[in-house]
Amino acid sequence: MEWNCRAGLVGLLGVVVAMGGLAFFVTTRDAHAQSKVVRGERFELVDASGNVLAVLGPQHNGSPGLTLYGKEGTPSLRLAVNPAGGANIFMLDQEERARVNLLVTPEGQPFFHFLDQNERGRAGFGLSGDGEPKLFLCDAEGTPRATLHVAPDGTPSLDYAGPAPEYVPSDDPNEAP
Numbered sequence: 548m549e550w551n552c553r554a555g556l557v558g559l560l561g562v563v564v565a566m567g568g569l570a571f572f573v574t575t576r577d578a579h580a581q582s583k584v585v586r587g588e589r590f591e592l593v594d595a596s597g598n599v600l601a602v603l604g605p606q607h608n609g610s611p612g613l614t615l616y617g618k619e620g621t622p623s624l625r626l627a628v629n630p631a632g633g634a635n636i637f638m639l640d641q642e643e644r645a646r647v648n649l650l651v652t653p654e655g656q657p658f659f660h661f662l663d664q665n666e667r668g669r670a671g672f673g674l675s676g677d678g679e680p681k682l683f684l685c686d687a688e689g690t691p692r693a694t695l696h697v698a699p700d701g702t703p704s705l706d707y708a709g710p711a712p713e714y715v716p717s718d719d720p721n722e723a724p
Contacts, residue, residue: 629653640664663687 589604599616606612610628617623625637625645632653637645648660648668658673667689672682681696694706 589602591599592601592603593599598620601616602614604612606625606627608630610630612625612627614622614626615624619641621641622639622643625635625639627635627637629635629650633651633655636649638647640646642664644662644664645666646662648658648662650658650660652658654676656674656676658671660668660671663669665687667685667687669685669687669689670683671685672680674680675696677699679696679699681694683691683695684693685691690708692708695703696706697703
């Protein structure tokens with residue numbers, strides 16, 4: 548009978564070792580599967596010297612964004628999701644001011660804006676909600692002053708926000724009319 552107790556203990560020990568091995572295998576396998584995902588609130592890509600090349604994380608408004616940095620370590624390009632929907636790609640100058648903005652509005656309209664040193668839109672083009680192409684020129688406050696567009700029926704139109712400019716003929720015979 549003594550031998551049977553030992554056999555039982557050896558068998559029980561074997562089962563415990565096997566269960567531990569199985570648990571280790573399952574835990575290791577799950578950890579390996581999860582290791583393909585990196586989670587965090589902010590991710591920074593750096594070069595061998597530790598200089599930041601890119602940042603993926605929330606923007607100042609809490610929306611997700613990606614910023615790429617130039618040689619001097621200043622942001623050069625920013626991809627941002629608008630909290631209201633839509634998305635923007637900003638190209639920045641050396642002073643970190645947005646100078647070009649490629650965007651899709653929350654309604655799905657694509658636009659391309661050229662911005663001045665105050666980050667105000669001065670010129671741009673895009674498509675309205677009905678697919679109408681528009682080219683617009685703005686004053687220093689960012690207010691559209693002239694708009695060239697083509698209606699859905701193909702009719703072109705040039706609109707002015709104020710009175711249309713008047714053509715004043717020149718007395719110079721070398722100047723083209």
